[in-house]
Amino acid sequence: MNTLLELTQVGIEFNTAKGSFRALRDVNLKIKQGEYISLIGHSGCGKSTVLNIVAGLLQATEGGVVLNGKEVNEPGPERAVVFQNHSLLPWLSAYQNVELAVKQVFKGKKSRAEMKDWIEHNLELVHMTHAMHKRPDEISGGMKQRVGIARALAMEPDVLLMDEPFGALDALTRAHLQDSLMEIQRDLNNTVIMITHDVDEAVLLSDRIVMMTNGPAATIGEILDVDLERPRNRIELADDPRYNHFRHEVLSFLYEKQKKVDHTTSAVKKANTEKKPAVKPVNEKVA
Amino acid sequence: MTIALHNMPWLEPVVKIAKGENVSQNLQTIIKSVGIPLAGILVFLMIWHAAASNINTSLGQFPGPSDVIEQSGNLLSEHNEERQKAVAFYERQEKRNADRLARDPDYVAKIRPYTGKPTYIDQIGTSLITVLSGFILASLIAVPLGIVIGLSANLYSAFNPIIQIFKPVSPLAWLPLVTMVVSALYISDDPLVPKSFVNSMITVMLCCLWPTVINTAVGVASISQDLKNVSMVLRLNYITHVIKIVLPASVPMMFTGLRLSLSIAWMVLIAAEMLAQNPGLGKFVWDEFQNGSSDSLGRIMVAVITIGLIGFLLDRIMLMIQRFVSWDKSATLR
Ligand SMILES: Nc1ncnc2c1ncn2[C@@H]1O[C@H](COP(=O)(O)OP(=O)(O)OP(=O)(O)O)[C@@H](O)[C@H]1O
Ligand SMILES: [Mg+2]
Numbered sequence: 001m002n003t004l005l006e007l008t009q010v011g012i013e014f015n016t017a018k019g020s021f022r023a024l025r026d027v028n029l030k031i032k033q034g035e036y037i038s039l040i041g042h043s044g045c046g047k048s049t050v051l052n053i054v055a056g057l058l059q060a061t062e063g064g065v066v067l068n069g070k071e072v073n074e075p076g077p078e079r080a081v082v083f084q085n086h087s088l089l090p091w092l093s094a095y096q097n098v099e100l101a102v103k104q105v106f107k108g109k110k111s112r113a114e115m116k117d118w119i120e121h122n123l124e125l126v127h128m129t130h131a132m133h134k135r136p137d138e139i140s141g142g143m144k145q146r147v148g149i150a151r152a153l154a155m156e157p158d159v160l161l162m163d164e165p166f167g168a169l170d171a172l173t174r175a176h177l178q179d180s181l182m183e184i185q186r187d188l189n190n191t192v193i194m195i196t197h198d199v200d201e202a203v204l205l206s207d208r209i210v211m212m213t214n215g216p217a218a219t220i221g222e223i224l225d226v227d228l229e230r231p232r233n234r235i236e237l238a239d240d241p242r243y244n245h246f247r248h249e250v251l252s253f254l255y256e257k258q259k260k261v262d263h264t265t266s267a268v269k270k271a272n273t274e275k276k277p278a279v280k281p282v283n284e285k286v287a
Numbered sequence: 288m289t290i291a292l293h294n295m296p297w298l299e300p301v302v303k304i305a306k307g308e309n310v311s312q313n314l315q316t317i318i319k320s321v322g323i324p325l326a327g328i329l330v331f332l333m334i335w336h337a338a339a340s341n342i343n344t345s346l347g348q349f350p351g352p353s354d355v356i357e358q359s360g361n362l363l364s365e366h367n368e369e370r371q372k373a374v375a376f377y378e379r380q381e382k383r384n385a386d387r388l389a390r391d392p393d394y395v396a397k398i399r400p401y402t403g404k405p406t407y408i409d410q411i412g413t414s415l416i417t418v419l420s421g422f423i424l425a426s427l428i429a430v431p432l433g434i435v436i437g438l439s440a441n442l443y444s445a446f447n448p449i450i451q452i453f454k455p456v457s458p459l460a461w462l463p464l465v466t467m468v469v470s471a472l473y474i475s476d477d478p479l480v481p482k483s484f485v486n487s488m489i490t491v492m493l494c495c496l497w498p499t500v501i502n503t504a505v506g507v508a509s510i511s512q513d514l515k516n517v518s519m520v521l522r523l524n525y526i527t528h529v530i531k532i533v534l535p536a537s538v539p540m541m542f543t544g545l546r547l548s549l550s551i552a553w554m555v556l557i558a559a560e561m562l563a564q565n566p567g568l569g570k571f572v573w574d575e576f577q578n579g580s581s582d583s584l585g586r587i588m589v590a591v592i593t594i595g596l597i598g599f600l601l602d603r604i605m606l607m608i609q610r611f612v613s614w615d616k617s618a619t620l621r
Contacts, residue, residue, distance in 0.1 A: 057516055075519040087513040091535040091614030100531060104521045135614075155521075 004191055005031040005054070005159055009063035012049060022217045023049050027063070029210065029220065031159075034189045038202040040250060041212030041221075042260050047195045050212075051161050054193065055081050067158060077105045080157035084164045086144040088136040094147045095132040098122060098154050105155045122154040123147070125184050142173035146180070153184065162194040166201065174198075175234065178205060186231060199254075203246045204234055211253045214260065221258060224249050350585035355592065358585035366406035373401040405566050411593065414556060414567035417484060418601075421491030422552045426545060429496050433503025433541070434533060443504060454497040458490050458555040462562050465489045483565035487556060490563070494555040498547035506540025507533055535614055542609040549605055553598045568594055 010027040013020045023046045031037055039047045052058040054065055056075035065072040067079065080101075088097045098119045106115060123132045126146035136144050145165060152160055166174040178201060185192070185205075196202050202209045206226050213221040226246050228237065237243040300313035300320075332352050339351035350358070377398070384396040405413070436442040466486050473485055514536060518528050560569025572590050575583040 055520065057519060074522075075516075076522055077520060079520070081516070081520050083513055083516065085513060087517050089514065089517070089532065089535070101521055104523065104527075 002033065003030045004033045004035075004068065006066045007050075007054070007063070008066070010050070010053060010060045010065065011062040012053065012058065013061045023215055024053075024060075024219065025062075025217045026219050031191060031193070033191055036185060036192045036205055036207045037194070038206040038209045039193065039195045039212065040197070040199070040202050040209055040254070041218065042214055042254065042258060043197075045212045045215045046218040047212060048163055051081075051163050051193060051195055054159070055079050055161050057081075077101070077155040078158045080152035080155040080160055082145075082148050082152045082160070082162040082165045084167055086136070086141075086148040088144055088147055088151075090136050093133045093135050094123065094128055094139065094143075094150075095119060097136075097147055098151045101151045102154050119154060122150040125153060126150045126180060140173075142169050142177060145169065145177060149177075149181070153188070153190075158191065160190050160192045162192065164195050164197060167197060174201070179234075181205065182230075182232065199247055199250045200234075202250060203228075203243060204232060204237065209246075209250060211250065211258075214258050222253055344584065346579055346584050347581045350588040354585040355588050358582060358589045361582070362407040362586065362589060366408045369403050369406045372403060376401045407571065407589075410567050410571045411597070413484075413565070414560065414569070415597070417487050417560070417565060417567060418491060418549075418552050418556045421488040421556070422495060422549050424488065425492040425496045425548060425552070426499060428492075429499035429544070429548070430503055430541060433500045433544070434507050434529060434537070436500075437504035437507025437537070438529075438533065440508075443508065446500075450497055450500060453493075454501075456494070458494045458558050459562065461490050461493050462486065462559060465493070466563065481565070483563045486563040487559040487565040487567070490559040491552045491555050495548040495552035498551065499541070499544035502544025502547070503537060503541045506537030506544075509540075510536045538609075538613050539615065542605065542613070546602060546605045546609075549601055550598060553594070553601060557594060
């Protein structure tokens, strides 16, 4: 398959009060249509920065991003973003939030009735039809994130960009949403870039895991191919030596090769120590 | 029902008692929410009464609560008399016209308007119309201006010094300038509204513009980056961005500004009316002061209390409008 999205020698320098700060250098990545990519790395290494450059919300200082043969230099709905903290408009209902996006993207392409069907279809994909006329402050965090995903899916993007989409959710809700997302992914075969702090989430969902080195001047350290067949089942995989091998690879990259030196415990560490007993009681030896 | 209760919190326990729920506890709530403010007012009236009887001016004793009640009664009955005169005047005219029509069927009936002197109630009416015209005019300028400069950091920096300089200017300073400009520009043989009205209105507008401009601009500038990112990803154009994101997000701050503006407008108006001689509460106070009869101080005191009550009512009305248009019903509004 052909390359859909290509990052070439991407680097960025921020102008701060204390002078310029180099956040990224030499980021090279090719992503094929339908691939599910996870970005993982310690807190503050520059994952969001990479995603925002692809989204067009930040401009790279060097290098560039090419999508479908066209250079990216401004935000647009063909690169829909699911933000970490849902970013729904609080004065609109779930339906209206999706509607705003659909009206913008399909103006003149879909009739009023078709738009309504399309909005409801996307809310159904994320199992939100029962509460679609509720406002964000009337639904739970997980439901808000579902609406955020529905809004992004409804734009029919070429690439779906997700910045820690489940970061703020509890483990159970997160697992539910991951399963929903895998289901949707099986049907729609979207191209996805997802930032995560969660090693299990990365292995379970991704085709490739892109592991980033620590900043400043962060770049891609290693890329791990996760060739587990789909559909994937989290319970079966928990017992699968290959699954644990992939986990081990990521963990050793994060905690041996890119060991964080500063004292502030990174979110990666927290997320994983919390989760270990729940997900991984079995094959530590295999890896 | 719920909306009515929302505006009158003390009604809720009354309703509950009527239903027989938890009588003693609800009685306590009523005493707390009605009794304590009432007690405050009572104590104030007593102090006022005691103090008033000890202050002697060249126009007699300072008016106490009882004088105020008496004068309010006088002002009301003067108003009713004036109205009756007007009714009688029109009845006479109609009768005369009917008589003439009976004698001469070709006669085209004319009704001349009654031109009695404005009563206290008329003056309240004029003041309200003037303040609302000035305030609405100011809002029509201030809200769009606030949005535009809130959206652009550069425009904000450019406008900020100007706003900061004009904000503290007293209406007394504006009025002479406004009067001269209005006399120069507002020339017409049969003016739609009197010049004094235009003078007061424009002075009010100039003074109450700023809080709305500043608060709207701050509200717009502090919209979260997340929402702005959503707008950018969707590629909303400027107008859609303003309507769908900026306006709803900044409604709370905008109303904070509008309420400040309206209360300033009301304060400024009284001063402007005194100077511009626009028939209204300010002119009423001024005329009574010039009059210097033994009733004058009492009447002025009635005006003072009326001005306070109307100012309070105007603010409550703004609050109700804010509740109605704001999406965030849970936000505490006071
Ligand atoms: N606008 C900016 N101006 C200056 N520095 C910035 C800016 N945005 C990000 N940075 C810096 O760039 C580095 C990478 O930030 P980024 O937000 O991409 O990290 P991250 O990997 O997403 O972290 P986290 O996992 O905590 O979200 C950080 O050191 C951050 O301080
Ligand atoms: Mg981030």
